[in-house]
Amino acid sequence: MHKIEDIRRLGRVGVSVASIARNTGVSEPTVRKYLREGDLSERPPEVGRSPRSPILEPYADAIDSWLAEDRRCWRKQRHTARRVYDRLVEEMGFEGLYSTVQRYVKRRCRELAAGRDAREAQGFLLLDWLPGECQVDFGQADFRVRGVVQRGHFLVVEFPHSNVGLVQVFWGETAECVCQGLKNVFEFLGGVPLRAVFDNAIEIGRRVGAAIVTSELFRRFAAHYGLDYSFTNPYSDNEKGDVENKVGAIRRNLFVPVIPSTYFSPSAQTNRRRSR
Missing domain, CATH: 1.10.10 (Arc Repressor Mutant, subunit A)
Incomplete structure (x- = not known):
């Protein structure tokens, strides 16, 4: 409680959030949380609920x-x-x-988690997406390879209008991985999306100011398939909130607990590309 008191005391005299965080040794989200808190009373125990259910x-x-x-x-x-x-x-x-x-x-x-600061929930802007438009991003997950846990990468192609997400596992996030993954998606769907929106940090290219710089490999790939594409602005996760959410959902539902990489044989990949 002494840190909470210090946070609220400094806030009352107009000290900035960043300064309070440095002075008290806690994170800025925690500072904001306690500055907004209206009631610091202890919560009464829940009535009628035992800590453990007999059936559990x-x-x-x-x-x-x-x-x-x-x-x-x-x-x-x-x-x-x-x-x-x-x-x-x-x-x-x-x-x-x-x-x-x-x-x-x-x-x-x-x-x-007692004693650790709770992360604040982040909101996402709601954007309208037409049928056939997709968002593309990478996620990461741990896999057990020959008994050793290694971090792999999975490419997610999300169609916000229908909430359909397709996923493939790779060992990198290179332009070659992106092009191969998109090629597999196109063949699986039997067509090419109207437009693809990529994360600005993805390896095929990025936005630099008003200009978009892409790799030679991806330019040839997009020209071959007639793919229209764009990149999000730097540090703008809200512009691709659907695929961000899908990356997390796929990781939690498909890759928990950690599974052997041998599970992803060619036939298994085909069966698990469509996320729920």
């Missing part, structure tokens, strides 16, 4: 082990309550409600 009790150790193992994994590739519930049903025959699992996972994650 036999599975608690398994859930705890999954969440504990997550702490050694990349933060973007950890179990959500939905993923925990799905695994309980599929692997252990759990017959309880999702809400029961959700409450337990939420409480355990809060206990495991």
Whole structure:
């Protein structure tokens, strides 16, 4: 509480958020959170809900082990309550409600994360997308290769109008990977999108001021397929919020827990390209 008091005291006298963060040793999002907080009273305990449900009790150790193992994994590739519930049903025959699992996972994650600053949720602008337009971006996930965990890359092609996302795994984010991935997508769809919007940091090219600089390989690729394309502005994730969300959803639902890279044989890739 002493840090909260310092934050609010400095805020009352007009000290900037950045200065408060430096002086108190906490993050700027945390400073903003406590400056906005209207009620610092302790929350009363929930009435009528026990910490553990009798039906969930036999599975608690398994859930705890999954969440504990997550702490050694990349933060973007950890179990959500939905993923925990799905695994309980599929692997252990759990017959309880999702809400029961959700409450337990939420409480355990809060206990495991005690003392760490909570990240503020980021909003995205809602943009209108026509049928046939797509967003393209890369995500990262860990895979087990011959017993060793290595970080791989997966290319996501998202169609915001229909909310369909296609994914392929590569070991890099080069222009060759992008072109090969798009070629496979075009063949899978049986056509070429009307327009593709790429992240500005992707390897095929980028926007420099008003000019767009692209690689020779991608220019030839786009000319061959007649692909119309554009790049987002630097540091403007809101311009491709759909594919950003799809990258996270694919990572959580397809790549948790960490799976062997041998799972992605050519036939397996075809079957798993369409994300739910």
